[in-house]
Amino acid sequence: MKRRLREWPxxxxxxxGAVGTALVAAVLLLTQLVGLVLAPLFGVGLPVVAGALGATRALADVHRAVAGQVxxxxxxxxxxxxxxxxWRELAACLRDPQTGRDMIWLALHAVAGTLVAAFASVLVEVLSGVFAGGVGPFAIFTLPALVVLAIAWWTVPWIVRALALLVRALLSPAGSALATRVEQLTESRAATVDAQAAELRRIERDLHDGAQARLAALGMTLGLAAQALRSDPDRAAALLEEARADAGRAQGELRDLVRGIHPPVLAxxxxxxxxxxxxxxxxxxVDVAIDLPARPQAPVESALYFAAAEALANAxxxxxxxxxxxxxxxAGGxxxxxxxxxxxxxxxxxRGTGLRGIERRLAAFDGTVSVRSPPGGPTEITMELPCDLCAPSSPRTTSSSATG
Incomplete structure (x- = not known):
């Protein structure tokens, strides 16, 4: 009893609040339907539908939070x-299964809110009649009034719970988040495997066309120098000098190759x-502001470095x-x-391979990339990566302006 007294208000x-948002749900549903009908005829229909979909998701987020508390x-x-x-963004959004469930929820929520409002108005009418025909302040203790209060006492928490169950069924169906997460991880794994295979092919190609060819030429030059060592010492000396130069170039190409795998500046x-x-x-x-209390793991450093370098190169x-x-x-891990x-x-x-490459690189570490780039700018690419910072490191805060 005491718990119900605390929870009932x-x-x-x-x-x-649910009754109040029922009208909002009805307006949003009507706006989406009208916008979809007018979209092929008037261009204004597209931003109207996009705005209504965004507002629907915001309203759904609020009800998911409240239902989660219930x-x-x-x-x-x-x-x-x-x-x-x-059209492309709208079609992709409409193909999202959750968008369809959101629209069904809008309709059911509008109907449920209307029914609850009608039920509440009936109770209020009954109480008004009791007070109108009662005996002053003691009218609340009459049998009809007590029945109305008992109905409200027992039904309000159950109606709230029923609405919360409706929200869970449509706005957060069992397995939807898990299925989406599994799909994202599957795509991430496939993209990571493809990226690793492409990287291995690049390393193999660079080795074959660069250092390997250089080392093969070096071996041939040393062989010629060995043959000419006794008969023509001057030519042998020239060949050895050429071999030394080839060795230096091969070393430089290997250094560049290693730098492409893990830049020395990170180490x-x-x-x-x-x-x-x-x-x-x-x-x-470039204005730079960095606030990292310690170093992340080396693979995380490398992924973020190459992702940021690609984003700056695109800029x-x-x-x-x-x-x-x-x-x-x-912050927050x-x-x-x-x-x-x-x-x-x-x-x-x-529309670009650079941003997709950044997404694939960070997806391997369960990272995310969001792009905000309206026509006319500005552009901001936000990259987030979960990680544990390594303890043995001094805090590092940097604020500077770098110029190219």
Whole structure:
């Protein structure tokens, strides 16, 4: 009894909120349907539908949070795409199974909210009649009033729970998050395998065309020098000098190859030094701000370094930017690196191999990449990677401006 006394006001507030958002749900559903009908006729329909879909997801997030509190479990769902004001983005968003479930929930939530509002109005009418025909303040203790209060006492928490179950069934169906996660990991694993195979082929090609060919020529030159050593010492000396030069070039090519696998700057100066070096190579000025309390593991350093270097290279080559910025910080067990520029914008991972390569590289470490690049700019690429920082390292905070 005491527990119900504590929980009933909260349940009543939640039910009132659900009734209040029922009208919002009806408006959003109607807006989406009208926008879809008008989209082929008028271009304005596309941004209307995209805005309604975004608002629907925001409303669904609120109800997932409230339902999770009611049911005592976290309710989450992963949307596969984000709504956008183009046919391609809209079609991808509509193909998302969760979008269909969201629209069904909008309809059911609007109907359920209307029914609850009608039920509440009936109870209020009954109580009003009791007070109107009662005997002053003691009218609340009459049998009809007590019956109405008992109905409200018992039904409100159950209605709230029923609405929460509806939210869980449609907005966070069992297995949807797990299935989405499994699909993401499967795609990530396949992309990682392809990337590793491509990297191995690149290393093999570089070795075959570069250092291996150089070493083969070196062996032939040394053989000729050995043959000419007694009969023509001067020629032998020239051949040995040529062999020495070939050995130096082979060493340089091997050094460049190793640098492409794990840059020496990372081993010497860690991720902050590597990011600063990448910023110096960018053709446009780069503002750098790094706040990392310790070093991450070497594979994480390498992945973030190459991802940031690729993002900066894209800013210098394609964005027509006059300045760029790089931010790196650690919080909540994740390293976040943000690369932005003031260029022309319009960056789309689906239209360029550079951003897809960054996604594949970080996906191998369960990392994520989000791109915000409206037409006209600015562009910001946010890369997040979960990691545990290595303890034996001194804190490193950097704030500087690098120019290319």
């Amino acid at each position: 909260t349940a009543a507030v939640r039910l009132a 049911l005592g479990a976290d309710l989450a769902v992963a949307y596969r795409t984000d709504p956008g004001p183009t 010497d100066r860690g991720l902050p030094g590597g990011l600063e070096a990448a910023a110096l190579l960018c053709p446009v000025p 210098g080559r394609h964005a027509r930017a006059t300045r760029a910025w790089l931010r790196a910080a650690f 994740r390293i976040t690196v943000v690369v932005g520029d003031d260029g022309q914008g319009g960056a789309d991972p689906r």
